[in-house]
Amino acid sequence: MPVFNCSAPGNCFTGYERLRRGILSGLAHGKSFAILGGRRCGKTSLLLQLEKDLQNEPAGPFNLQPRFLDIQALGQVTPARLFKAVFKRIAPGVKTLPNYEPGDEYEDFLEQLDEIQPQLKKEHGNDWLVVLLVDELDAAISSLPNDQFFQNLRNLLMVSRYNRHFRLVATGVREMGRLISSGSSPLNNLSHQYLRPLEKSERNELVRKGFPDGLPDPLKEKLEDLCGGHPYVWQGLLEKLETTEEPAPAGLSTATVERAGQEFLREHKDFRRWLDGFTACEREVYRLLARAPSGQLRLHDLQRGLSHEVRADLEEALTTLGFHCLIDDSNPDQPTVSGNLFRNWFLQQTHTEARSATSPQSPGAPTRRQLVDELLGTPSEAPHHPLDEVSLPELKPHDVLQERYEVRRLLGRGGNGAVFAVTCDGNGFRVKLIMSDQVLNNINRAISRELPV
Numbered sequence: 001m002p003v004f005n006c007s008a009p010g011n012c013f014t015g016y017e018r019l020r021r022g023i024l025s026g027l028a029h030g031k032s033f034a035i036l037g038g039r040r041c042g043k044t045s046l047l048l049q050l051e052k053d054l055q056n057e058p059a060g061p062f063n064l065q066p067r068f069l070d071i072q073a074l075g076q077v078t079p080a081r082l083f084k085a086v087f088k089r090i091a092p093g094v095k096t097l098p099n100y101e102p103g104d105e106y107e108d109f110l111e112q113l114d115e116i117q118p119q120l121k122k123e124h125g126n127d128w129l130v131v132l133l134v135d136e137l138d139a140a141i142s143s144l145p146n147d148q149f150f151q152n153l154r155n156l157l158m159v160s161r162y163n164r165h166f167r168l169v170a171t172g173v174r175e176m177g178r179l180i181s182s183g184s185s186p187l188n189n190l191s192h193q194y195l196r197p198l199e200k201s202e203r204n205e206l207v208r209k210g211f212p213d214g215l216p217d218p219l220k221e222k223l224e225d226l227c228g229g230h231p232y233v234w235q236g237l238l239e240k241l242e243t244t245e246e247p248a249p250a251g252l253s254t255a256t257v258e259r260a261g262q263e264f265l266r267e268h269k270d271f272r273r274w275l276d277g278f279t280a281c282e283r284e285v286y287r288l289l290a291r292a293p294s295g296q297l298r299l300h301d302l303q304r305g306l307s308h309e310v311r312a313d314l315e316e317a318l319t320t321l322g323f324h325c326l327i328d329d330s331n332p333d334q335p336t337v338s339g340n341l342f343r344n345w346f347l348q349q350t351h352t353e354a355r356s357a358t359s360p361q362s363p364g365a366p367t368r369r370q371l372v373d374e375l376l377g378t379p380s381e382a383p384h385h386p387l388d389e390v391s392l393p394e395l396k397p398h399d400v401l402q403e404r405y406e407v408r409r410l411l412g413r414g415g416n417g418a419v420f421a422v423t424c425d426g427n428g429f430r431v432k433l434i435m436s437d438q439v440l441n442n443i444n445r446a447i448s449r450e451l452p453v
Ligand SMILES: Nc1ncnc2c1ncn2[C@@H]1O[C@H](COP(=O)(O)OP(=O)(O)OP(=O)(O)O)[C@@H](O)[C@H]1O
Pocket: 005, 006, 007, 008, 009, 010, 011, 012, 013, 014, 015, 037, 038, 039, 040, 041, 042, 043, 044, 045, 046, 206, 231, 232, 233, 235
């Protein structure tokens, strides 16, 4: 019976000890939590683990009653549907529920709680504490007409006559930000927590769940290289290694790990969904990091490499890429790509997209002239201002820019710079050089923007 399974939330759950302990202690002290995580990063798994933790928690002042609720499983939701779903989890014995009146759902829900309160006390004592573990809370946003349900939830947790009996731990992806961020957001009372790439000790622990003696170093290194800290990718590849024909672990080689990665990619389409969900800034940030030779850049360089329009969103993009487990942001001054399986797929994908977008066959694709003009900020309709030949730095094929771009050839010149075809790590790019006045004296040059060729 295989141990690993990347399609079963909660399977082989590993890590987050500190976060889990913090949540348990916070709950006992009146706190509720919002956990943000990317798709397949372990949101459901963490909630399932918290459910177990709460069940095993030694009885403190409260009698903890974890109640799991998956919002996505409810489909199209209304406030009545949501309150009923909560009620059913608190009192599964009550089979028939009266209709909650539209607009009065919350009041109806509280009245029903009044009715079963004696029963709850009898079963769980005076200090019963229901911990609502709500998966994908932000999925409700798109179905609900307004924020009323979330305002009611806030009231339940903070000021209602039942506030000492309820806590919430909710997960979400992007929309969760709107619910929990400061200001007038309805659930800004929740403490924020983020998923993150698994740490090395956690990854080792995960491996040992299926390979108690560990794996030979070269295999382990290959897995580290491909998976980074992504728990889903780790389980996916470990699942493949476990079920391969070759006798594990002795018969396994780095080539087996490589194949496991390729099979994982073929079978699971998540990478495409992750990329499609990127904002413009996240895409640029990830691209810059992915192209950097060691997959990392100093914050300052990262910021400088971003286009002007997205620069203000850098911090948010780093946080989001971090809780999507795609970058390791544990050293805030030097964000680093986490996992080469996604990195290489991303580079290949964006490279192909850019090629097809600029190929002459694709209708509406810019011509090379237009592309160069666009890069140089010279509208193609405008009369072209030829850059003085002598003012351009003498760049020859094989010259190296910024210690990583090898010049192949000049693609074009514009009013304030020039575009060169270059290669970096075997990939081709266009690099725009902007010349300041000083640079026109051939002193200074700055790479301002790059596009895959
Ligand atoms: N902490 C962890 N330890 C070990 N494996 C994990 C962990 N977190 C996630 N996984 C693995 O990743 C898979 C995906 O996790 P999970 O389904 O919990 O993510 P999710 O964020 O809820 O995904 P979705 O966005 O699709 O709902 C799990 O089936 C499990 O195999």
